[in-house]
Amino acid sequence: MSVPIACTLSGPDLQGRLSAIAELARRALLGHDRQGPTLRLHYDLGVAAELEKLVAQERVCCAVLDFELACRADA
Numbered sequence: 396m397s398v399p400i401a402c403t404l405s406g407p408d409l410q411g412r413l414s415a416i417a418e419l420a421r422r423a424l425l426g427h428d429r430q431g432p433t434l435r436l437h438y439d440l441g442v443a444a445e446l447e448k449l450v451a452q453e454r455v456c457c458a459v460l461d462f463e464l465a466c467r468a469d470a
Contacts, residue, residue, distance in 0.1 A: 437470040
């Protein structure tokens with residue numbers, strides 16, 4: 396099975412997803428760091444369930460990306 400090289404969402408679906416990501420970041424993004432091609436986003440633990448749902452959705456439409464979730468004491 397081939398994997399698309401870009402997000403498969405378009406139109407209103409893409410705009411809705413981008414808005415959801417931006418809103419979550421506005422409310423709960425604590426920081427980020429980049430190491431080579433890896434981008435780590437640090438969120439408040441209070442949005443863990445919401446973040447898990449968003450990552451599950453992103454794994455479907457952005458199969459080219461690799462997502463990993465990890466909970467720590469501070470984020």
